[in-house]
Amino acid sequence: MDAAYGIAVFWKGFLSNRNGFVVGIPSVPLTELYGSVREPIERNHGQVRTRCGVAEVQICAGRVIGVRLDDGTAVDADYYVSAVTFDRLLKILPEDLRDQKPFSNLRRLRVSPITGIHLWFDRTVMPEPFLTSLDQTIQWVFNKTSLYGGGGPQPGQYLQIVVSASYGFSQRPQEEIVDLCRKELAQLIPAVGEAKLIRSVVIRENAATFSPQPGCDEWRPHQQTAVPNLLVAGDWTQTGWPATMESAVRSGYQAAEAILGLEGRPTRLVQPELPATGLARWFTRA
Numbered sequence: 001m002d003a004a005y006g007i008a009v010f011w012k013g014f015l016s017n018r019n020g021f022v023v024g025i026p027s028v029p030l031t032e033l034y035g036s037v038r039e040p041i042e043r044n045h046g047q048v049r050t051r052c053g054v055a056e057v058q059i060c061a062g063r064v065i066g067v068r069l070d071d072g073t074a075v076d077a078d079y080y081v082s083a084v085t086f087d088r089l090l091k092i093l094p095e096d097l098r099d100q101k102p103f104s105n106l107r108r109l110r111v112s113p114i115t116g117i118h119l120w121f122d123r124t125v126m127p128e129p130f131l132t133s134l135d136q137t138i139q140w141v142f143n144k145t146s147l148y149g150g151g152g153p154q155p156g157q158y159l160q161i162v163v164s165a166s167y168g169f170s171q172r173p174q175e176e177i178v179d180l181c182r183k184e185l186a187q188l189i190p191a192v193g194e195a196k197l198i199r200s201v202v203i204r205e206n207a208a209t210f211s212p213q214p215g216c217d218e219w220r221p222h223q224q225t226a227v228p229n230l231l232v233a234g235d236w237t238q239t240g241w242p243a244t245m246e247s248a249v250r251s252g253y254q255a256a257e258a259i260l261g262l263e264g265r266p267t268r269l270v271q272p273e274l275p276a277t278g279l280a281r282w283f284t285r286a
């Protein structure tokens, strides 16, 4: 990983501002979280269509003239913001554009795997909403039972373990992964050793996020591309952040800022970062 991103996360999370460490955890499933944006968009005369992929971005005379959806429907607009992953973008662009910058640079970006290990126990083993583990393979343990609003009528507890950059899991059988996680979890939470594992699911995402390799800033495109009415958003675009939700959100704001700029209405939308406070201020002045 590019050391600059590691240092930046450490700086922002632990050094620069006393609230930088605060972690936000969704207390509802992601579909519900995303679903909440539908109402304000529709109120402003927009439309939200789900489960309809873009099959092709159509270009004519250097501008996007429309997109074709998987079901063949054509959609046109003044501006087009692609928020798909970079490998997917390369697939839906016309072939000649894929070889032109900034799109040709996307082939240089790399991806990183994340594995989620879902475990259901016959009893409550963990009172905390989440834990972070050091010096183990397992990194995060989320108490899904409490995060999703209590245990309900079923006894037991549902925990999710998350392992980022889980390259070591790519070829391992699921049972081995579950055994390893359960063993490490028991070291972290002794009650796990007594509990019965009722069910387990391992979800490996081999291309979960883009990986900020050294020098990747040279290949991450700005939201405004060489095609005047085509913008790109996504955690992999130029945001100054590694592959995080912060990066994805910032990229969306930056794409919207670029459109407003093109429309002659420059507006700042990106939310300011937490200011450096206390001793950290002296470092930012240097």
Ligand SMILES: Cc1cc2nc3c(=O)[nH]c(=O)nc-3n(C[C@H](O)[C@H](O)[C@H](O)COP(=O)(O)OP(=O)(O)OC[C@H]3O[C@@H](n4cnc5c(N)ncnc54)[C@H](O)[C@@H]3O)c2cc1C
Pocket: 052, 053, 054, 055, 083, 084, 085, 088, 092, 114, 115, 116, 162, 205, 208, 209, 233, 234, 235, 236, 243, 244, 245, 246, 248
């Ligand atoms: C298991 C896991 C855990 C993570 N944990 C954290 C965390 O704790 N904190 C954090 O900050 N980040 C975390 N991340 C990273 C975070 O989820 C990403 O950085 C973020 O979601 C990237 O957002 P994005 O909008 O760039 O891309 P994505 O969220 O990948 O969105 C791309 C979208 O494009 C859609 N799409 C693809 N092809 C097409 C097409 N042809 N037409 C239309 N739509 C298409 C996809 O369905 C998808 O919805 C995690 C990621 C994973 C996988």
